Amino acid sequence: MSRAVFDGDEYERRIARTRERMAEADLDAIVVSDPANMNYLTGYDGWSFYVHQGVVITRDRDGPVWIGRDMDANGARATTSLADEDILAYSDDHVHSPRDLHPMDFFAGVLADLGVDDGRIGLEMDAYYFTAKSYTRLRETLPEAELEDATLLVNWVRATKTxxxxxxxxxxxxxxxxxxxxxxxxxxxxxxxxxxxxxxxxxxxxxxxxxxxxxxxxxxxxxxxxxxxxxxxxxxxxxxxxxxxxxxxxxxxxxxxxxxxxxxxxxxxxxxxxxxxxxxxxxxxxxxxxxxxxxxxxxxxxxxxxxxxxxxxxxxxxxxxxxxxxxxxxxxxxxxxxxxxxxxxxxxxxxxxxxxxxxxxxxxxxxxxxxxxxxxxxxxxxxxxxxxxxxx
Amino acid sequence: MSRAVFDGDEYERRIARTRERMAEADLDAIVVSDPANMNYLTGYDGWSFYVHQGVVITRDRDGPVWIGRDMDANGARATTSLADEDILAYSDDHVHSPRDLHPMDFFAGVLADLGVDDGRIGLEMDAYYFTAKSYTRLRETLPEAELEDATLLVNWVRATKTxxxxxxxxxxxxxxxxxxxxxxxxxxxxxxxxxxxxxxxxxxxxxxxxxxxxxxxxxxxxxxxxxxxxxxxxxxxxxxxxxxxxxxxxxxxxxxxxxxxxxxxxxxxxxxxxxxxxxxxxxxxxxxxxxxxxxxxxxxxxxxxxxxxxxxxxxxxxxxxxxxxxxxxxxxxxxxxxxxxxxxxxxxxxxxxxxxxxxxxxxxxxxxxxxxxxxxxxxxxxxxxxxxxxxx
Missing domain, CATH: 3.90.230.10 (Creatinase/methionine aminopeptidase superfamily)
Structure with missing residues (x-):
């Protein structure tokens, strides 16, 4: 039921160009939080940016990984051509949780599974939906990682249009x-x-x-x-x-x-x-x-x-x-x-x-x-x- | 040309109730970034949350201070009843600046002028428009301040309606x-x-x-x-x-x-x-x-x-x-x-x-x-x- 609005090649070129910039910045991974950048790299399109979500790209792995809330995973299946195993969702009790449970704990787990928890990870530090708490939480849960500011890295890839x-x-x-x-x-x-x-x-x-x-x-x-x-x-x-x-x-x-x-x-x-x-x-x-x-x-x-x-x-x-x-x-x-x-x-x-x-x-x-x-x-x-x- | 939609008493009560919660949390000041909270405390209403802005309340000072972009100061004058000297605007070259200039540098100056730069300052760490960069920048520029998480402090004041x-x-x-x-x-x-x-x-x-x-x-x-x-x-x-x-x-x-x-x-x-x-x-x-x-x-x-x-x-x-x-x-x-x-x-x-x-x-x-x-x-x-x- 995918309704991607660009063909797969276009997404692949965008990801390749993002990887070039990641290499220049010596990043092992980037966590993309800006919904426009998430869309640009995967096609994901939903009004779900009021909860924490992101797309992760690593230097080594083929395709990106989508991370979001469980009720939005179907939206990712519908609007991207990502494989099911690349759509990773956290449970609803992470959302506006009175308990000490934050979506970034789930992100940290994914980054560890991707083998970059001791690497240099780019974060969109000044993007709208990457909050201060998201950053401090990731810093706590990924003590071995080097967290770098990668604000606008993907935005610059977007500057020239196809x-x-x-x-x-x-x-x-x-x-x-x-x-x-x-x-x-x-x-x-x-x-x-x-x-x-x-x-x-x-x-x-x-x-x-x-x-x-x-x-x-x-x-x-x-x-x-x-x-x-x-x-x-x-x-x-x-x-x-x-x-x-x-x-x-x-x-x-x-x-x-x-x-x-x-x-x-x-x-x-x-x-x-x-x-x-x-x-x-x-x-x-x-x-x-x-x-x-x-x-x-x-x-x-x-x-x-x-x-x-x-x-x-x-x-x-x-x-x-x-x-x-x-x-x-x-x-x-x-x-x-x-x-x-x-x-x-x-x-x-x-x-x-x-x-x-x-x-x-x-x-x-x-x-x-x-x-x-x-x-x-x-x-x-x-x-x-x-x-x-x-x-x- | 003010078009505030509540009378002044209502804003005063909201601020008083916010101050009670600040006292409970032992905060000297709070920086409010959530546009709904900014509106709740001052009446400010504009589509300007795509740049950094905020309302600061201290324990001692009478009214709140609005901080935003220079081109939005007139909007603050139009929608709030704040005095002109409580509407503080940073210049446009802070916006999406390629130079090392960030709106939070201006915020830090205001907090110093308010005498709370060595105090306990509450930040809405998980609010949408308070970015990770806003936090790290404030932390750098206010080395004497204790920065505390005050996410939802004002939101809870909003729970019961008048x-x-x-x-x-x-x-x-x-x-x-x-x-x-x-x-x-x-x-x-x-x-x-x-x-x-x-x-x-x-x-x-x-x-x-x-x-x-x-x-x-x-x-x-x-x-x-x-x-x-x-x-x-x-x-x-x-x-x-x-x-x-x-x-x-x-x-x-x-x-x-x-x-x-x-x-x-x-x-x-x-x-x-x-x-x-x-x-x-x-x-x-x-x-x-x-x-x-x-x-x-x-x-x-x-x-x-x-x-x-x-x-x-x-x-x-x-x-x-x-x-x-x-x-x-x-x-x-x-x-x-x-x-x-x-x-x-x-x-x-x-x-x-x-x-x-x-x-x-x-x-x-x-x-x-x-x-x-x-x-x-x-x-x-x-x-x-x-x-x-x-x-x-």
Whole structure:
């Protein structure tokens, strides 16, 4: 009943590339906790990251081992092509246990069985679902092991995308276009924010007619009015008012691959200052996209944006984008390369970024984003959506 | 522009009760990382838990201190009533930084300013967003501090609900009823799973007409067919088939308070075995609810379920529920009391639980859930939805 979304070869190549990085870091094993990395290496896809779980890869062994809660083992059988003996589950009394029983005790047993309990083991020390307790518990139960920080080791393997991954991101972009249209159509004076959220969500999940959409790793965001300066507040019962700027940020998602998109709307006729700001943001975005090509650094792309807005007397020096792709809540970013001053990562063909520059003033903000692929000679925006301020 | 959803007294009482538990644990300070606990103590509500953030409470100081990313400080101003000087933000170059710069360095500075850097500091060691790296970094930067595990300290304060909290949970229950109806209406032979997800999501966000719904901490789950044994897989493009059992699990959410609800549907005419199983599950659920009253233990509630299904020759001994309320992705459970063998937590009035017993066999499963409040003399289910198998 497997429903893996890539063929076996693709997973094998990903594991081989992970092993190369493990060799460079002299690691005997890596415990992968980030659900996006678990999915990347095995195909595992379930809303089970609220309990401890992981994928272990060793230098010597053929395939990875999945570790999770007993009730999720069937989910691993359904979404991966791992052999039954490579799906190892701990009993339910490990979950939120009042007794002194922790899932990492089970992990330690598996690592011992794999013969790496006295080896160098990489841990995703700063990944979302690898808690402090997971670390201290492993340290206690594996006194002979050298525990090393391997945060982002797999994330960096994810940076360049294959043709199939890009296909899913393009499908996600189709969904993003539909959802953005639905959201912009819904915004109007007197309409509560939650109705716009509903319209966006329905379009995100309903997909294109040919295929549905997955849940995005971040909910649709729509800061409005004086809240355009609070980018991460979510919708409320508040009704949009004439004169509100509204920033819509959303991402279609297909097989967990995202293609985020943001646009700014204005309820009523935008004042000249808002229109002019939008034009500057569009010009800056286009300068950034024009700067993209293999061999260029991430910071050079940000500089193109910054130099453009500087012509209008605006000083900026923030991050304007990040590597994007496979993701689970709470984030669709890959946490590797950023488009910002100081990031000297060199762009390679088939890397994908979400670039989201914006300008904020006292009483309004304008934001605009594109998800793009680095091609052999430029940037390919994945979505096709007008780059302008929308008056609604 | 504050939009706090409880009055100031309620937050003061929560903080006072937290301080009592800190005193019992002899803690000088606690660093709260769980977004639900941050919200509980201050009202802070934003999708910003993908970066490091926290609330610090000390034994001596009046109010809490919020720590987060600079671009989220406005969100703290908008959703809490904290004074400006108690909202402390680190600069954006701490985020996913390639340089050796971590948000916990900023936390350490705040803890020093608060005069507790040589004190006993409680950390939520097993909370989702307090990573292993956060811990090791704090340990390095605060060599004089005693770092103690304070996981669940605040969660236990959350166990009994106030009248206002219950009001939000009842509002969430109204949303759950609407969403369950929408979901059951959408399931039909030939309909893709994502269309049902769309119907459920739209109802969850659209609310009741009087108020909208928040995003739930877990996406709608709808395992169907032979996937009813894989409870945490999410929807796909698969179309429902005649003969599919479909489990719908969802939660309305209002001001981050959840009221989860699950029902099982059957596409077409259910076979006698499925009907009979559903009747046993309903009988067991009702026995569990009948067992609820203040002074009874959690394990006694589970036992009432287990004894009931045992009459039909079915042996079970799993967790059938858990404390529920305020939550953020990835979970609406509070991780404190569980309805399961060995949990001797004594029920108190105004505790709230999600009880979700189920029976799974080779080729189908039946699940049914209720969210209930412990009243002075029994259980008050928050939603009013028929307890039966739905044939669709």
């Amino acid at each position: 043709e199939r991954e890009l296909e899913y991101m393009r499908q996600a972009a189709r969904i993003s276009e539909n959802a953005m249209r639905a959201g912009l159509d819904a915004v109007a004076e007197g309409v509560p924010e939650y109705e716009v959220a509903e319209a966006v969500y329905a379009a995100l999940v309903d997909g294109t007619g040919e295929y549905g959409g997955d849940y995005p790793a971040i909910v649709p965001l729509m800061p409005s009015g004086d809240h355009t300066g609070t980018p991460h507040l979510t919708w409320t019962d508040r009704r949009f008012e004439d004169g509100d700027p509204v920033i819509l940020e959303l991402a279609g998602c297909r097989h967990r691959y995202h293609s985020p998109l943001a646009r700014t709307a204005f309820v009523g006729d935008p004042p000249a200052a808002v229109e002019e700001t939008a034009e500057i943001v569009v010009e800056g975005m286009e300068a950034a996209l024009d700067a993209v090509e293999p061999g260029v650094t991430c910071e050079a792309v940000e500089r193109a944006w910054r130099d453009t807005v500087a012509k209008y007397g605006i000083e900026k020096g923030d991050r304007i984008g990040y590597s994007v792709g496979l993701g689970y809540p709470p984030d669709w970013g890959e946490h590797t390369a950023s488009l910002r001053p100081g990031d000297e990562t060199v762009l390679e063909e088939d890397m994908t970024f979400h670039t989201i520059p914006g300008l904020w003033f006292e009483d309004f903000g304008v934001e605009l984003s594109e998800t793009f692929r680095v091609t052999s000679n430029g940037a390919e925006p994945l979505a096709d959506f007008p780059r302008r301020l929308f008056s609604v | 009248e206002r909290e219950l009001e939000y949970m009842r509002q969430a229950a109204r949303i759950s009823e609407n969403a369950m109806r929408a979901g059951l209406d959408a399931v039909a032979e030939g309909v893709p799973e994502y269309e049902v997800a769309e119907a459920v999501y739209a109802a969850l966000v659209d609310g009741t007409g009087e108020y909208g719904g928040d995003y739930p901490a877990i996406v709608p789950l709808m395992p169907s067919g032979d996937h009813t044994g894989t409870p945490h897989l999410t929807w796909t493009d698969r179309r429902f088939e005649d003969g599919d059992p479909v489990i719908l699990e969802l939660a309305g959410c209002r001001h981050r308070y959840h009221s989860p609800l699950a029902r099982t549907a059957f596409v077409g005419d259910p076979p006698a075995a499925v009907e009979e199983t559903a009747e046993i599950v309903v009988e067991g659920m009702e026995a569990a609810l009948d067992a609820v009253e203040p002074g009874v233990t959690c394990e006694a509630v589970e036992r009432a379920w287990r004894d009931t299904v045992a009459k039909y020759g079915i042996e079970k001994g799993d967790r059938i529920g858990y404390s529920v309320g305020l939550g953020y992705p990835p979970d609406w459970g509070e991780h404190t009391a569980s309805l399961r063998p060995g949990d001797e937590t004594v029920l108190e009035e105004d505790m709230t639980f999600h009880t979700i017993p189920g029976l799974w066999f080779e080729d189908f499963g039946v699940e049914l859930s209720e969210t209930f409040r412990v009243t002075s003399n029994g259980a008050e289910p928050l939603a009013d939805f028929p307890r039966r198998l739905f044939s669709v």
